[in-house]
Amino acid sequence: MAYNTNDILKWIMRILFLAIIIPYFFIGANDRNDALLIEAESFIDKGGWVVDPQFVEQMGSPYLLAHGLGRPVQDAQTSFQIYKKGEYNIWVRTIDWAPGNWEAPGRFQLKIDNKIFPQILGTRKGWDWQYVGQAKLKKGVHQIALADLTGFDGRCDAIYLSTNEEPPPSDPEVLADWRKQVLQLPEAPEQLEQFDLIITGGGIAGCAAAIAAAEQGLNVALIHDRPVLGGNASGEIRVHTLGIYGHFRRILKMLDTEHYPNGSPEAHEEDIKRLSNIKKYDNIRLYLNWRAYDAHAEQDIIQYVDAKHTSTGERIRFFAPLFIDCTGDGWIGYWAGAKYMYGRESVDKYGESWEKHGEIWSPEKEDNFIMGASVLWRSIELDTVSNFPEVLWAMEVVGDYAAENGEWQWEFSRNDLHQVDDAEQIRDHMLKAIFGSFYNEKQKPGNERLALEWVSYLIGKRESRRLIGDHIYTFNDIRNNVKFPDSVVVEEREVDVHYQQNLLDPGKPDFLSEALFYQVDRYYVPYRSLYSKNIGNLLMAGRCFSCSHIGLGGPRVMRTTGQMGAAVGYAASLCKKYNILPREVYQKYLEEYMRLVLSSDQYVHNP
Amino acid sequence: MKVYLRVLALGLFISVGVLEGTHTRQNYSCFPVLELPSRDSVFLNPVYFCENSMGEYFYYANIKTTVCNDTLCQLVLLKVFWDLAGNFTRFDTLQGKPLTKNDHIPFTSQDYEKLHYTLIDETSILGNKTKDELLDKDRSRYSAKIDGVTGATAQEIKSAVVEGALYSTYTLWHLANGTIKGLIRKHTLSRYNDKIRQQLLKSDNPPTIIFGLKNLDEKFYYEQFDQIVDLLKFGNPLVNFYLAKKIPEGVFTIQKNRTSIEEIWHSFDRNTQSILLKYIESDLDK
Numbered sequence: 103m104a105y106n107t108n109d110i111l112k113w114i115m116r117i118l119f120l121a122i123i124i125p126y127f128f129i130g131a132n133d134r135n136d137a138l139l140i141e142a143e144s145f146i147d148k149g150g151w152v153v154d155p156q157f158v159e160q161m162g163s164p165y166l167l168a169h170g171l172g173r174p175v176q177d178a179q180t181s182f183q184i185y186k187k188g189e190y191n192i193w194v195r196t197i198d199w200a201p202g203n204w205e206a207p208g209r210f211q212l213k214i215d216n217k218i219f220p221q222i223l224g225t226r227k228g229w230d231w232q233y234v235g236q237a238k239l240k241k242g243v244h245q246i247a248l249a250d251l252t253g254f255d256g257r258c259d260a261i262y263l264s265t266n267e268e269p270p271p272s273d274p275e276v277l278a279d280w281r282k283q284v285l286q287l288p289e290a291p292e293q294l295e296q297f298d299l300i301i302t303g304g305g306i307a308g309c310a311a312a313i314a315a316a317e318q319g320l321n322v323a324l325i326h327d328r329p330v331l332g333g334n335a336s337g338e339i340r341v342h343t344l345g346i347y348g349h350f351r352r353i354l355k356m357l358d359t360e361h362y363p364n365g366s367p368e369a370h371e372e373d374i375k376r377l378s379n380i381k382k383y384d385n386i387r388l389y390l391n392w393r394a395y396d397a398h399a400e401q402d403i404i405q406y407v408d409a410k411h412t413s414t415g416e417r418i419r420f421f422a423p424l425f426i427d428c429t430g431d432g433w434i435g436y437w438a439g440a441k442y443m444y445g446r447e448s449v450d451k452y453g454e455s456w457e458k459h460g461e462i463w464s465p466e467k468e469d470n471f472i473m474g475a476s477v478l479w480r481s482i483e484l485d486t487v488s489n490f491p492e493v494l495w496a497m498e499v500v501g502d503y504a505a506e507n508g509e510w511q512w513e514f515s516r517n518d519l520h521q522v523d524d525a526e527q528i529r530d531h532m533l534k535a536i537f538g539s540f541y542n543e544k545q546k547p548g549n550e551r552l553a554l555e556w557v558s559y560l561i562g563k564r565e566s567r568r569l570i571g572d573h574i575y576t577f578n579d580i581r582n583n584v585k586f587p588d589s590v591v592v593e594e595r596e597v598d599v600h601y602q603q604n605l606l607d608p609g610k611p612d613f614l615s616e617a618l619f620y621q622v623d624r625y626y627v628p629y630r631s632l633y634s635k636n637i638g639n640l641l642m643a644g645r646c647f648s649c650s651h652i653g654l655g656g657p658r659v660m661r662t663t664g665q666m667g668a669a670v671g672y673a674a675s676l677c678k679k680y681n682i683l684p685r686e687v688y689q690k691y692l693e694e695y696m697r698l699v700l701s702s703d704q705y706v707h708n709p
Numbered sequence: 710m711k712v713y714l715r716v717l718a719l720g721l722f723i724s725v726g727v728l729e730g731t732h733t734r735q736n737y738s739c740f741p742v743l744e745l746p747s748r749d750s751v752f753l754n755p756v757y758f759c760e761n762s763m764g765e766y767f768y769y770a771n772i773k774t775t776v777c778n779d780t781l782c783q784l785v786l787l788k789v790f791w792d793l794a795g796n797f798t799r800f801d802t803l804q805g806k807p808l809t810k811n812d813h814i815p816f817t818s819q820d821y822e823k824l825h826y827t828l829i830d831e832t833s834i835l836g837n838k839t840k841d842e843l844l845d846k847d848r849s850r851y852s853a854k855i856d857g858v859t860g861a862t863a864q865e866i867k868s869a870v871v872e873g874a875l876y877s878t879y880t881l882w883h884l885a886n887g888t889i890k891g892l893i894r895k896h897t898l899s900r901y902n903d904k905i906r907q908q909l910l911k912s913d914n915p916p917t918i919i920f921g922l923k924n925l926d927e928k929f930y931y932e933q934f935d936q937i938v939d940l941l942k943f944g945n946p947l948v949n950f951y952l953a954k955k956i957p958e959g960v961f962t963i964q965k966n967r968t969s970i971e972e973i974w975h976s977f978d979r980n981t982q983s984i985l986l987k988y989i990e991s992d993l994d995k
Binding site: 457458459460461462465466467469471516517518596604605606608616618619621 | 831832836837839886890891894915916919920923944945946947950951954955978979980982983984
């Protein structure tokens, strides 16, 4: 095998890099040095695999995903150090994400020092350890690689090598403790950071909050678990922003998108704009690829938020007097013990009926059939013929449904699936829907040159946990155009609540939704819906604000949630100025606060 | 222009007077119970409550309304039928008065079929649009504006209406699916009895069944559980999900009732199963 200079340099760099990182990061050895855990997301060269941290809370870790749209992706590879030579048993933590009477879609193999193991991986139901085989390994540095076989979303969480024959634990809780032990992680993060304000979630709401607070002089940490800002608006998910600017045109113009079709690659340009605007603020410290995993409260005051790097596993404990939850799923509030709601309330709970649409609008009895999550996708016409493999594992979901692009209607919700706890299953259902429908489309004459151009692997959620504030925003606030003394958000957009199409027509696929629109005049969201009722120093902006299921239907779009973000950013600045908690802004400093909100567009930022 | 349109509308109003009473021959007995104003508020159309020879109730109205685009108004006449829950069921043209498109070209049979499917779709995108919003002025983004979060595009509207009869379809949809539903429901409830209840529950239209179910008392579930099981067998996901939540827990303390549910378990959709699961004890493949 011939190597060119670049290859040699690349390997030297890798070995040097490993020499630095092995003692610290996500490759852990036991005390006897005859066992080793390698977290897949920490691979130095990820090849065509991507880091997926969306489901850490459910399956335990970020993982590598071979998202190749049906074409095997390039190997992910890294190096590891063996301290004690021996015959090692090897396991890979993986999953067959579409089990059934067919070949698993996400198959891959493992290579060590370029020797490929025959065991096909990604073939076991449910996340667990799959045995790979044995390898005689000498003391020293070795290379390991994941070789994708399908391009259909094979996944690898971690690799474990041990001279012992006992596999790692399967039980998620035991596994979590075992992991800490093997990786020799201290109980708490050793790196500590202090800020005036910690914002978790870098969607439009989180970014707006960061700008508003930073302009008022606060030192802000913005923690986001992706490499790009924007959340659902980012180039990774590609939903365009909707709603009006309210009092925050200047700030939101720095963050929002044009009205291109959902799924458009034009979203990437907006990512660049958004990031460069955030970077103009020296007092916003941006933590991209950091995912919060805990928030600790004492006497209903959050003390800190812990976050972990999605690839290296580094951890930081973030201290601040104030926290803003812009995670969408309300994670900070959830961990801190904030009161929250989930599900569709009964129609009578807040009096939210719309007789015209009855049960599909608001049910007589409460349930969990909330609005679903979308995965956007698109295809293009190539100059040459493009093949697309059979996807037997998708056909039970799609039947004979065919499509060449996906829009917002590609949405999945089911009463027994929780939008947070079952998010991976929901995402995977959408992947089956997309690949299956595209396969059917490809079978039509004339579509020989049609090829998948992009399929997101991130789910764009509409609804999940809603943290409870001093005011729960409902449909009646909207339809009655209630003006509050603390109206900080203004919107004119219809109330737009979705339901699954197959609820009315069982012949429709279960992954398509429909929207019900209730036309309204201008409506307002009060500041009291943007801080927690029981966690004293927690503000929130985004879909996790304090509202009912139907109340969310209007203000859930991203310019509106951006307004919420800006509003809580300003509130945080008054909290700092007077050393008070968010509720006191309303109780004692409302006039000053509203002046600040209403003058936002007149502010001139001089970096 | 508006004055001109009003004059035209008034002219049509006067000319239509002679059409009153030209309904097709009826084999049912009816009497007027409600009034449905036309969209232009020019006409007040009586709505009749009827019983046919099979003893089934329904409502109908001979709708008269003017439909205007930017330059022209025309009179639209249509006989529209609703069920006891105020849901549109069908329409008939009045003798010698076909619907027309592109000014005065009569509807084809395909056009009538399209109109039927549009009017029966109570969640049609037309319900979300004002008349001014029907045409997409921003031609440069014509197909790019597919945007379910805010509303529809011209493309979506186009696919929802009879080609060449945009305003007629729009107007008729709002008459068939607008305020009339609430008015009819109120009237039905004012006459509610066992016969009406049975007709509602035996409907093949899920929203109508649910309207019937919403007016059942708890006793019915215990005493007429066989009928509830029949509804569950009918298998509509919306009805079944509603029933799964609505059936009183006590009903499942009766073994016979649990067995009935277990026998049809596999015909249920996942949403319905997710609610009923707690009542099922057998080793079903849940």
